[in-house]
Amino acid sequence: MVHLILTGGTGLVGSAVLSHVLSLLATSQPAITRLSILSRTPAHPLLSSTPPAGTPNVNKHTKIEIIEHKDFSTYPPELLEKLKGADACIWALGISQNAVSEAEYVHITKDYALAAAKAFAGLKTQPAAPNTSGSGGSDAEKFKFVFVSGAGATFKPRAWTPLFGRVKGETEQALLSLARSAPYKDMLSVYSVRPAAVDGHNQPWIWGPVLSDKRSWFQRTYLRVLMYPIRSGWAGTGSHSPTENLGRVLVEMACDEAKGPYSITRVGKEGLDEGEEGEGRVLGNKGLRWLGGLK
Secondary structure (H helix, E strand, O other), X not given: OEEEEEXXXXXXXXXXXXXXXXXXXXXXXXOEEEEEEEEOOOOOXXXXXXXXXXXXXXXXXXXXXXXXXXXXXXXXXXXXXXXXXXXXXXXXXXXXXXOOOHHHXXXXXXXXXXXXXXXXXXXXXXXXXOXXXXXXXXXXXXXXXXXXXXXXXXXXXXXXXXXXXXXXXXXXXXXXXXXXXXXXXXXXXXXXXXXXXXXXOOOHHHHHHHHHHHOOHHHHHHHHHHHHHHHHOOOOHHHOEEHHHHHHHHHHHHHOOOOOOOOHHHHHHOOOEXXXXXXXXXEEHHHHHHHOOOO
């Protein structure tokens, strides 16, 4: 049984995660008993009384709750009490580097994620026992924090690296460093994923609301034009990340990376992780596609 936290739930990636959870049968293992969505908006189109056509509705066993939260840099005791016992978080909160100033982009991307990882680390009811070797306890016993980064993120930025690549890479590094430091090394397990060209074409109940509510007319137009050759494989399949596959892989990562289809060791052996740069804990889009059953 898993209690999962989701942020960025109204965005494309967050909606993909929610859509996958809504599609899960009661027999799915491990069972997700609770999904707590932290959001500035107290509603979600997929959870409304009249959701978009096609929205999955087979899941009747997971308690899904939207918890209104305005300031993602702080987590008061009353909020943490509501989240007590949670096992993992999929951190899909984010914003375009073009929508805000550089300082605000760093604050939203890096500072918010670090604040949440620190606050959530102590939520698990039975945290890992302290490990005197200095390496921390077993990952299965720790709170799992899955950070949704993006293709282009890097630990080694160059002069031409765009702002998002540098800042997301810095955030990945900072989260890994946090998980190695006391007291978090006995409480927190961190992974990052780097999807590319996230595409909701096959899930119109997601794609439609996100395009209409989160994108300008110009963005809607160029996304449709740009995504077609990517979706068709003209630009290479490795640059494409369909939401139906991404949502499932993220949930599997958060729920059970050791026993489920997702395994850090398995991915590492296949050469699909980011190698030394991410300590085997940063998964590129090639690995995401492979785990989602795509070439």
